[in-house]
Amino acid sequence: MPHTKRRRLVTSALAVALGATTLAACGSGDDSKSESGPVSLTYWTWTPGMDKVVDLWNKGPGKKDRITVTVKKQASGDTLVTKILTAHKAKKAPDLVQAEYQALPTLVSNDALADISKEVGDVKGKFADGVWQQTTLGTNAVYAVPQDIGPMMFYYRADLFKKYGLKVPTTWQQFAETARALKKQAPDKYLTTFSANDSGLFAGLAQQAGATWWTTSGDKWKVAIDDAATRKVATFWGGLVKDGVIDNQPMYQPAWNKAMNTGQEIGWVSAVWAPGTLTTAAPDTKGKWAMAPLPQWSEDQDVTGSWGGSSTAVTTDSAHKEAAAEFAAWLNTDHDALNALATDGGIYPASTSAQLSGAFSNPPAFFSNQPDFYTKAAGIAKTTVPSAWGPNVNVAYASFNDAFGAAAKDKSDFGAALKKMQDATVADMKKQGFGVSR
């Protein structure tokens, strides 16, 4: 559900490695880990229950190192990015921030995030390569520590699939056939909906199909939103909407909740966090859903995209970058911390070892009928293909909302909507002055 975007507020040039860090570095050259006095850090995050997790730190490792972290609860996604950039403009960004992966290029390009490769470089092995690579932006720097991920999966009403004699699709081809078969048997039901209000879903589907929306060569960006892979995805969903075999209403609104709750929609292409959403959106269907890997584009493939997920980053405005990086590494790799994050924050950890331990030994309550939920999820998470984000994801996403929203409503050509998205993204980059190659 996290969306994203972010911003291009200005920043003036210089990063500030202010007072304390510099002093600490000079004063205690012998011990790089400790700073000269008690350190207090501010952390902007939207994860629920984060204050409890941070308490663990403040009473444990933090107490020992005299590093106190204070949580300031924030709105999620793009709203926070704007806020961080605004604060950074005044050189007052907090020490630590939560940021979605696709927001990292934006934050980095505004010089808001510090390179913490020296401090956290050794935690790399705890994460899947595709996840870690998103925090380095393909450079030698490290701009964040991965926190949670959202590998995509297919959710379906096991009871209704059985009732209508439907088979769980393993390819998109079968997915389309399933949608048609259901429509034939129960004309008032839909397999799922194509929702234009969460760009992250579409981005994840394109990623699974092999799309790389932003790449760099030399000092130029290449934008490939309208590439063959994405076009395949757009045409596929556009066709289903046009034929009326899936719904075209947006997700996360009362009508959608009702459709999910009453079994009018019997499937959902979603991510590992879906149980949480279903618990609130479709409370009456507890224990009736099942999770399967995402359908594939060809039989011999086994890949998935990601939808959502975020990281913990240290800002360039922080006067205690080392301490902040130490906390970020602890938060996202420590066994107890991750367990608390899973229990209190409901996140699915990026750290591979945590995906099968502690809080994840039992399935989510909503999926008690699927005991191996998290074993399966961890297996699927491994098949996540790397994603590539650019500096104006927000513009691409906003353009997706409008262009695909209109196309879904009119049941018109999704290819044309995709072209609009590509053109709007490129035009925005050119306008800002980015080097863009065709």
Add this chain to the structure above:
Amino acid sequence: MSTTTGRKSYGVKGAPYAHPSPATARKGALRAPYFFLLPASVLFALFFALPIGYAVFLSFRKVHVSGLGLGAGARHEVWAGFENYTDAFQDSELLHGALRVLGYGCIVVPVMLGLALLFALMLDSERVRLAPVTRLAIFLPYAIPGVVAALMWGFLYLPSVSPFYYVLQKLHMPQPNLLDGGPLYLAISNIAVWGGTGFNMIVIYTSLRSIPVEVYEAARLDGATPLQIALRIKIPMVAPSLVLTFFFSIIATLQVFNEPTTLKPLTNSLNTSWSPLMKVYQDAFHRGDIYAAAAEATLIALATLVLSFGFLRAANRRTKQEAAG
């Protein structure tokens, strides 16, 4: 005004108080008005003029990115001249947004003010029972926050959760889709009318109550029916209130934001820049281009000024003509 009187008292009546010298007194008196103006001026400058000035300043700036735009020093704020303004004028979305709001205003303003006037006249007529209760009931929606109202109506508009649709379905009546195409304008307007009628009614009603009863008595003696009294006496006499409510309504219409923003997640028919203010919000907080947003906000402010004061002037001129004729 009070200061003028104060000054006069020194000159005319001499010095009832013990003054050091008439010259100093006069100087002090000259300074006094500025002194009294000071708090208001400072507040105005700090919280009004300065932010507006800054917004206008921002509207002439832009960010220039070089190369990949990664790393320190890749972004610079530079002068943009009128670029943000020319872009805003060429942006078809902004124009379409303005046209959509125009359509919306053409529904909201007449319906809302018409209803407000009607209710006010009805409440003012002697035959109404339970007037205070009725007045409160009509006014109440105004006290409900716009976002809450929009959410509530949003639920009522959604076929699968709306009780209205449930009834329509049971009665086998047609079930129009209110969140699409033309009906969408009605749906959004309805929320504004529902929320705004009460306020405007109170304004008109208050001014109706201030009409001296002798006027009605005279009219009745001349044989005027209640309808004639309403049309020929009451409405012309509350014309200034109507002008005022019209003025407020134009401003509120141009600033429409809450209703479409709240309804947006419910339908594909509302885009991120449905109204000009939504476009400003989108640019500032989603695209992060505060410069373009500042330019658009300035344009909207100018349009609001021109439209609302243009209307006031026209209305005043007419009143004067009528008074003269």
